[in-house]
Amino acid sequence: MSPVALDRRGLWIAVGAFVIWGLMPLYWHLLRAVPSLQIVLHRAIWCAVLVAAWLTLREGRGWFRAVVAQPRLAGMLALSGTLIAFNWGLYVWAVNAGHVIEASLGYFINPLLNVLIGVAFLHERLSRPQWAAVALAGCGVAWLTARYGSFPWIALCLAGSFALYGVIRKFAAVEAVRGLGVENMFMFVPALALLAWIELGGDGGFFSLRWGGWTDVLLVLGGALTAIPLIFFAYAVRRVPLSVVGLLQYLGPTLQLLLGVFFFGEPFGADRAAGFAFIWAGLAIFALDGVRAARRRIVAQQA
Template identity: 80%
Template structure:
């Protein structure tokens, strides 16, 4: 994703996010209408509590998108990767606090190590890692709401995007009317417009996969594969975008990586024990 959004760095970040929301809503709504007819939306709106939960999740993910795209296009790719390194461990804390899931001693060690890493970055790197923490918290809360929202993954994504669709369209129309819009105006032989539209699909596919997963497994186990994404983002930030990664920042990341290793090893051991117990 950082490579993709970097292709659109000539478009203001807010407009990228607005287009992302609009085209994601259109693509998902079209797919649901083809599969289920027009009743998919009425089915959810008839349940006010569920509709309210999806409105909240829509606001959370829109805020997460906005911060992420702005950060990537303003030289903070490494810090965005930190946010997504923290997120799986934050899922563990939320699982304990809200879902009464229990942590093993190694998992507590992992959480403490990650917390030490964040504190180190805060006090030794010279600035509070607010981008990373906001990304981690917003996506963790999004996952929590989607876990409790009893709705099929694609249908939920379609509804939560429709809640932000109207404001996004109005904002884009205002930008275009003022002559500062990124659609039809910024050249590349029309490739800018194509990339803005395809950004909707790039948004929808990972969120659909995430929504399917978060309903089927405990939040304390959801995060292992999530480590791949931030690792790639970190490597891109350092080696492609040329962002600084000195010893102070490396030390903070080392604490977080140590926590992730402890958490991953404990998860593997617990999974092996369950398999052995089932076979016995």
């Protein structure tokens, strides 16, 4: 991998994105009375409305046409929008169904999955420490599956969908906010139609204030809250090396894990800790190898 100059602004924006994601379970917990599907539909709708309004004020009405006029780019953003909608949906359901710790596991696995995607699709080569890190993480997943009698599908689906989202957004040549706006506009009509069907069927509650006015306000604000880290991430991933982004991604799941144990009171016994220990060991090896590689690149540039 070729040396890439570190963009300090991009670095801090990436930190902000992962801290917001790490604390997000607290926000979804406030909406626990609302079915998870409806939370996700509201997120998609209000995120699309708010981002589209901002882009229209800033750039005029042509921002959407300028992107969809490029079929390849439009297709990439339609796919990334679908992936992030799936990711958010599963994540919200996991938090409100009492699976915060397993959700955090998904985002711990994500950096190592980024490495495997780099090997499979970007023709990147792994060092021996990186292969060891991936192997240890695989052992951790296998241990958790064996001890709990079920495959950690929540964690792996979250990791896989977000890893693919990051790859697509890295190569989608579009400004961060505009890309997010187009992603959400592709999701807007299906989300609005499904939410209208739920409301007309009597299972909703937004317009009737069934859950209370404060909950409705939180549903609207959820669109803005989830847009912010996505904008930050899309901005940073085009300016910061993926190896650095991979290291910073540990911030989010670490905060989620702490919330799962100390705020939500989910069980975290010795068996589960042992599985996580394999994964953390792999992450530590991966992080140390990344730091050493970065230092070697700096020395080579200064030589």
